[in-house]
Amino acid sequence: MLQAIGLTSSPRRDRPPAVNDLTFDARPGQVTALLGPTGSGKSTTLRLMLELEPGRGVTYFRGRPLHRIAHPAGEVGVLLGDVPGHPSRTMRSQLRMLCAATGVPASRADEMLRAVGLTGLPDQRIGTLPRAMDRRLGLASALLADPHALLLDEPGSGLSVRDTAWLHELLRAHALEGGTVLYTTDDPKDAARNADRVVTVAHGRLVAEQEVADFARTRLRPRVAVRTPHAARLASVVTQEARAARRTVEVVTEKGNRLSVYGSDCATIGETAYRHGVLIHQLSDEVGDTGPRDLFEPSEATPVGGGTSGSESEGSAAVREPAPPAKRRPTRSPLRPLRYEIRRLLGVPTTPLVAAAVLVASVVVSVVLARNGRTPVPTLLAGWPTLSPLPPAAIGAGLLGAFSFADEYRYPALTTGRGAVPRRLGLLLAKLLVATAVGLVLAVLVVVADLQTLRLVYGGELIPVPKNWPTLCASWLGLTVGCAWAGVLGAGVFRVAAAGVAAVLAVPVALAPLLQKATSGPSGRPISGLPARLRGFVSLEWPAAADRWLTGVLRVVAQPVGVALALSLTALLCAYLFTGLRRKARW
Template sequence: MIQAIGLTSRPRGGRPPAVRDLTFEAEEGTVTALLGEPGAGKTAALRLMLQLDSGRGIALYDGRPLSRLPAPAREVGAVLGDVAGHPARTVLSHLRMLAAAVGVPAARADALLTHVGLDALADDRLDALSLSMDRRLGLATALLGQPHSLLLDDPVRDLPRREAAFYYALLRELAAAGVCVVLATDQPRVAARFADRVLTLRAGRLVADEEADDFARLRLRPCVLIRTPQSERFASYLTRQASTPERRIEVVRRDGGALAVYGTDSAAVGELAYRNGILLHQLTDSSHESVPTAVPEPGAPEAVTPEATAPAATRTATATLEPGTDTETHAGPPRADGDTPPAGTFIPAPVAGPDDAPLAGPLRRRWLPGPAYPLRYELRRATSGSRLPRVAAAGTLAASIAGAALLAHSAGGSAVSDAPAVRMLTGWAPFLPLPPAAIGAGLLGAHAFGQEFSFPSLTPAVGAVPRRLGLLFAKLAVSTAVALLLFVAVLLADATALLVLFGDVVDMPADGGLQLLSWAGVTVGCAWTGVLAAGLFTSASLGLAAVLTVPVAVAPGIHALAGTGAVRRLGELPVQLMRVLHIPRPGGGPNLGGVFGVPAQPFGHALVLSLGALLGAYVLTAGRARSLGRALERSGCPSFVRRVFNSPGE
């Protein structure tokens, strides 16, 4: 069961709240439709129920708010838009990746593809899916955790009739299995056909709460749609000549000069037009909801006429609306006893201003959950979708081979031994700020977090990425493995290329292996810098820029301060550490000084300093994001700044 109590959204931009004191219940095993015109507050109500926006009130799922559920994705599913996955990822890999985020086995994803009819498209890319198939995949994503409640925002918008019927058949199956389904729609006939209960919203308020059968009987009345250049004349003919004591005709003017005629059929209307010489451009049977569409000003009472409160079957007067409205005013007066109106009657909209407070207290934006299995999620994300990792790896190998060949050639052609061995094996050309392996690892690390912001699969309705340390550690672990593999691949490729091109084997110095180990650590450090910077600045480009900033800007600054006592003592740290560990000096056994060679240089100091600053900033934002986000929102900071702290958007 879902209970919404006093939901009220926060006013923005000087406008009144999109939702005002919304209270209703949705039973398990039923489909409840939130019906209203565009702008009535349906989407805002769903976002408040999911705590994606801040406001007032509370939404309970089986008696518990969403923030108190131990695993929200396994109890409440939601479809608020199109699938936000990487376009190059396949349907099956996308669903399996999200299965790891929800905490269910991959077999659940395979079964859901069959259930929603996507098993034949499992290997298709996301950008190749039609709109209908994309909506089915969105439903499968929401059902991964087998939730007991499901919220959907206009799930069949712009779908063909056949696909819409299939989608609603799936929802009816879920309801029959005990799932509580709440969906938003602006189509009255859809709500009457597929829902068990219809809640009508207007200007953010609940104006009607009816069973679907009562809604269809009382408010979804059949009519005849007419378009004629002589609408004024024909309307008078209809009310005078077609009405009888037993059957009164009701004519409502609609947009574009159209007429909606209630209480008769198209045959009678056509005969009347023929007898009076009226030219008809359109004559069709239809049905329209008799609910007001004109939105009153905040604080103004609604206009109620005796004709509007009379039952539809006994109405005798002709209703005429202003252009731009669809139907006549049909709201009933408030009840004096204060009881809840029975099903099939209208609920009066109370006179209230934007500052009215609902019964419940503040509703804060929910802290975004991270993946249930972060490492499994990150592995599936990294091994599917974008071609950038493969392109970056190939480019890194090519640049490294070219750099190694250039260094060997500048050292005297075939005299490979005359060139610096470690520099040749890493392919570090003089014009590059870092070895190609370090740049490639930094790019891949930045891409690991940057892709989350470009295609927010974890939180598509928010667009932000959960700042969870578990997700960060998973990305750091995968980036470490990728950086080491890339570094080893570069060494093997460069050594092979030098052997083939120059016919000579690189002569390594005594501590060459330890120097390579030191540069492997630098490669991993660059990968970590890319991950942390992209996660902090919400951009892969800024993450790579941070990696390149270390040798270009930070290291020269450290070098300029190298004469100070503090930096000099920091440079002596490796020697002191070797003494404490009783590491033999050169000539007396293995020399580990090469391991500390790069960290003891200004570049090593800059890299360590940058990593420490980025990690501290990330942990700070992860621990204080909620309070900082609310403070930034109150201070009116730009949206991109609030997004860094997962603050609610506009």
């Protein structure tokens, strides 16, 4: 049982709330249609039920509110709007990434592609999908964790008759297996054909909650559709005969020589046309709505406001009570954050393109710098020109780190609908860990590519190994990893990739010069003997090479750039945590 109690959205400015004290339920084994005209609050209702919209009220999914369900994806599958995914990601990559987020095996992605009829197109990009295929992929995403309930916002909008029929067959199959289906629509005939239960809303309030038979009887009425080149003449004679027989018949003239006759039947209209010699091109029985003014207003046959139809169970009526304020909590992080982040990184062409651009730029710069013969070897191997604040590897690591959070905000896949990206420690640690690996890989690849290219172009004897190579290696790896972290945290705080790149470039451009001026006085005590003193303090023995590496790391950290990078990362991390806490307090 899905029970929505007292849903009320927060009013915005001087306008009334889009949803006001809305209470209804959707039962397992049935398809429930949430019917209302455009602007009636249907989409806001779904977002309130999913705790994506601030407001009051609560929704129980089999007796539990959503924020008390350990794994919401296994309880409710959602389709709100288009599929929220990176347009360059393939359908299989998108589903495999969501498999990691929901904690199901990756093989489930191919199973769902087969279930929704997309078996032969797993490698098609999301951005190239037509409307029908996007709907199918959205349903595959919603069904990925085999949820009990499905919440769908206008799932048939823009689909052909064939695709709409397939969609409702799938929803019907889910309901027959014991699941609960709730979908929104603005078409009364669609609700009458495909739903078992119809909840009618208008202006954010409940108008009626009925079984489909009662809905069709009380909210819809039958009519005879007639198409004739003599529409005006036929309308006149039908009206005259109805008056003579004292029958209540309403004739409505529509476009295209078409009449809608209410209160009669095909046989009577056909006989009238035959007697008066009127040519008829079409004559059929239809079910037409009573019009927007009547359909979405209260009627005597149905209760108004928080009431329900007579078929409502006593157990459902027992929970109709004043609703407390909804307790909002941030959306859960992916159940397997590290696996999710790896699939997110490798599932788009941006990652290999950035890595290739970094390698090409580094090789070209190193070859150009080596021509004068006076450039230091570390600068050659890093491909770091004097005019650039950072080498290509550091910029590329920072850019990929910035994309890790920027893509979450631009193409949100972790949240139901277009909500906020989860501020969870597990997701942050996974992104920082993957960014570390990306930075290390880029740093090693750049050095190897530059070294081999220089040896090929100028000969191996011109590239000696520096004596202080441990310090240089620590400095190089620390720089790339630090830039990757700065990109991650900068984009996480400011929600755009440009902010992450700006956080990376701010270290050498702004912070490092300021620290260099502040520390330009006489040097302090040397730290060269610190590794030996640490070894004696902890009473542990380690190789002599470890002393050189530790000394190199300490010297890197003591440099203005190292201090500036550490301060920048600390400030960004504090800002990230602060914004997450403030969001929790606001909700």
